[in-house]
Amino acid sequence: MALKTEQMTGLERIVAALQHKEADRVPAGPLVCGAARRVYGITYDEWAQDADLAVQSMVHAHKLIGMDGVLMLVDLSIEAADFGQSMVYPIEDTPHPVYRDPILKSVEDYAKIEYIDPRKAKRMQHMVKYTDGVMKALGKETGVMSFVYGPLGILSMMRSAEKLFLDCMKHPEAVIAAEEVITEVLLEQIRALGETGVHAIVLDTLFASGSIMSKQLWKKMEGPFTTKLADECRKVGALPIVHNCGNNVYFDVQIEAMQPAAISFAYLPDDCKTPQELKEKYGDKVCLIGYVPPSPDMMMHSPEQVKEICREEIQVLAPGGGYILSTGCEFPPNGPLLNAIAMMEAAEEYGRYPIVQ
Amino acid sequence: MASDERKQELFKELKEGVIEYEEDRVTTAAQAVLSEGFDAYEGIMDGLAAGMEVVGELFDQQEYFVPEVLMCADALYAGLDILRPHVNMEGREAVKGEVVIGVVEGDVHDIGKNLVKMMFEVAGFTVHDLGADVPIDEFVEKQISTNSDIVALSAMMTTTMMGMKKAIVKLKEKNPNVMIMLGGAPVTGEIADMFGADGYSENASNAVSEAIKMVGALRRM
Numbered sequence: 001m002a003l004k005t006e007q008m009t010g011l012e013r014i015v016a017a018l019q020h021k022e023a024d025r026v027p028a029g030p031l032v033c034g035a036a037r038r039v040y041g042i043t044y045d046e047w048a049q050d051a052d053l054a055v056q057s058m059v060h061a062h063k064l065i066g067m068d069g070v071l072m073l074v075d076l077s078i079e080a081a082d083f084g085q086s087m088v089y090p091i092e093d094t095p096h097p098v099y100r101d102p103i104l105k106s107v108e109d110y111a112k113i114e115y116i117d118p119r120k121a122k123r124m125q126h127m128v129k130y131t132d133g134v135m136k137a138l139g140k141e142t143g144v145m146s147f148v149y150g151p152l153g154i155l156s157m158m159r160s161a162e163k164l165f166l167d168c169m170k171h172p173e174a175v176i177a178a179e180e181v182i183t184e185v186l187l188e189q190i191r192a193l194g195e196t197g198v199h200a201i202v203l204d205t206l207f208a209s210g211s212i213m214s215k216q217l218w219k220k221m222e223g224p225f226t227t228k229l230a231d232e233c234r235k236v237g238a239l240p241i242v243h244n245c246g247n248n249v250y251f252d253v254q255i256e257a258m259q260p261a262a263i264s265f266a267y268l269p270d271d272c273k274t275p276q277e278l279k280e281k282y283g284d285k286v287c288l289i290g291y292v293p294p295s296p297d298m299m300m301h302s303p304e305q306v307k308e309i310c311r312e313e314i315q316v317l318a319p320g321g322g323y324i325l326s327t328g329c330e331f332p333p334n335g336p337l338l339n340a341i342a343m344m345e346a347a348e349e350y351g352r353y354p355i356v357q
Numbered sequence: 358m359a360s361d362e363r364k365q366e367l368f369k370e371l372k373e374g375v376i377e378y379e380e381d382r383v384t385t386a387a388q389a390v391l392s393e394g395f396d397a398y399e400g401i402m403d404g405l406a407a408g409m410e411v412v413g414e415l416f417d418q419q420e421y422f423v424p425e426v427l428m429c430a431d432a433l434y435a436g437l438d439i440l441r442p443h444v445n446m447e448g449r450e451a452v453k454g455e456v457v458i459g460v461v462e463g464d465v466h467d468i469g470k471n472l473v474k475m476m477f478e479v480a481g482f483t484v485h486d487l488g489a490d491v492p493i494d495e496f497v498e499k500q501i502s503t504n505s506d507i508v509a510l511s512a513m514m515t516t517t518m519m520g521m522k523k524a525i526v527k528l529k530e531k532n533p534n535v536m537i538m539l540g541g542a543p544v545t546g547e548i549a550d551m552f553g554a555d556g557y558s559e560n561a562s563n564a565v566s567e568a569i570k571m572v573g574a575l576r577r578m
Contacts, residue, residue, distance in 0.1 A: 162467075165424035165468075169378075169428050214422050294543070296551075
């Protein structure tokens, strides 16, 4: 259901937004990831493990929904699995670690993490092939963003979030030593992704939010590593984009650490009370991507309600460019696809520049 | 030192030990409460729980975050493990209520659930923790076997959140009077209403006040 009345390509719109310019209309793209498998009629476990099927799923989802940009998020355990974490691949749900059997069972285990070559690692290679396939199929006209989970996030998948948080407080040096090894692997993964020509790489730094930890602790525990990752993205020609779907997300320290081209967010930053304040404070510093809530809006509301929420966000965040209409996090893998289409319709109906107030 | 003065000093140690997440300090103070013959229940309520109340405020004010709260919880449990076996409930009000708590099937994210459980425990509820990835029928069976007032369900994902709706139908079918509260990242007050829950908790600190209201409502029925 690609909309017919458009003039610019999705990629051109996104480039304009990243340059803080107004395109023909607001670029838009609900973060349809796991839901794409339903368009192609395959199971979640197939989609998460077979790159060719994943590419076909995204191509078909793109044809149906017409996103201006697509995100290559599969799940948050891609890297952890390659470090040896045992996994579950449910038929109808997001793959995840066997949480009862974390590979990091004690603080001492952090020191056992060894460098692995991402070019030979199964799941990280899945990400590269998936990115490569989608770039070849859609990359000329659609923004393509690959995905890398931050080092603290990866450790949470191998240790359990609760234990990792306690370790950050009690044994920060052990955690940081493990992050150093993981970061080297991620740098090589970014180089491999860069070879696909992907337009952008999304770095997920979930822990830099009020939902999780203080700014001071994040700056100590993950900030320096994210600087290296973002710099490497730029070196390989891919724009670094931050995704953080936590509450009270820390725009300031993440911009300082990564200088991202854009931030994809689900909730307002800790230092902004309204979307107007967000636009005023950060609108010229970073492109804003968001922030329609996957739940309850995309999951439970009607397409008409979704369009109304999109209209409200466009009105505040779109004027002057620097804004991509999107969901604040992954579109619910089990959510109604009509709501993803509704977001694209809203961009067309309410997002034509200049925005009419 | 006068006995009452000493008691207050020890309770202050418990309270501050929790706030400053100093496990050893709490352990020492809790042992002193027992060895010096003070009341264990008072130590829990006026020391540990009072400390956790401040922690909840610090969390609300964004002074403390999840790692700090988890550290405080460890300190609190260090004291609770020492004092709880010595609590004498004779002559006191009965416990506030009983709660069955767990993370719904398919979901294993349990930090929020564990914090809510801790708040219930320090508030004097009896808590039946089913853990994570709990099949719906297990909630139903546990509620019936314990005749609990409240069932608290948690989910972190939209996929598993839908299991809450089924759980509510089954629980209410077996016992229409049971109060059900929901929590977890994708859950909102609107979704709790839509699913037919009686309460919704945005975070651990308001879960208990919400539960107390629900138990009150239940007892007036």
